[in-house]
Amino acid sequence: MAAADCGSVRGAAELLRSQQSSLSRTISEFEHHLGVPVFERFSGGVRPTRPGCDVLRLARTILEEFDALIATARSVHNSETGRLSVGFCTSLSAGNLRASLLEFKERFPQIALARLNDQEHV
8 A cells, every 4th residue: 555655665665664675575475466466667666557456445445444443442442432321310401410421422432322211322
């Protein structure tokens, strides 16, 4: 992805703090395993081939999904996601409970709030 975004293996290597030769070899191995060239190489850098465009589009989706997976795992680890059920006997509009729950929901949007009596989401 970095080579496609930079338009060159050298630029991608700098961005990734890697050796150009190592990155070039990795790209070649990747292309060999796929059985299609991902990049056209020319003196000014690289550009995706037609099949490479499809491969790179899917690769970008996979990387975005992996980033989302990591973010979700961190949220769970930090108790920033999940479900909080609250039971109470008085009106929700009475006292500070409503304000506290709204503040909690703003601070932790990944945690679903539900009332115990009817399991409706707040």
